[in-house]
Amino acid sequence: MRVPARLQVMMHVVAIPPFELFYAEHRIEVMRLLRRRLGRERAEDAFQETFLRALQAYRRLEYGEHLRAWVLTIARNVVIDTLRRARPTGPELAEAAAEDSRPAYEELAALTDGLPPKERAAVVLRYGYDLSYEQIADALGSSEDAARQAASTGVRRLRRRITP
16 A cells, blocks of 8 residues: 555654653753863853753744754854853953954965955955954945855865865
């Protein structure tokens, strides 16, 4: 007997376990990732935030497949948010800038020499000055997608040049 395609899909759907079981199964791996990326002190808060975000989104899940990847993605996003919040601002940033005597374009010059002008500018603005793609687009007079593409292409060229 041939099973209809719709029924096959439904048969392969993995049930979503209760949140408590999900937590028990993934908590150690999430904590390990957070400690590796943030250190022991900051990992505790990040752990709480990760599972709080997971709990808030858990009821909207449709399938129980790939829950490990899902929670690790949430944890990685929490790491990124934590590191962004930890960036120095105000007087701390001014002190750090005063210590750095060479502008970013000079530090990256040896690496980016030979790139086409737009790619070089996009790479330096993104990775030297940590500008957003929107800011890079404004500086280059292009779209955000074009700025992202220029930076990506420039990095790919650099990788090809550096790696044997």
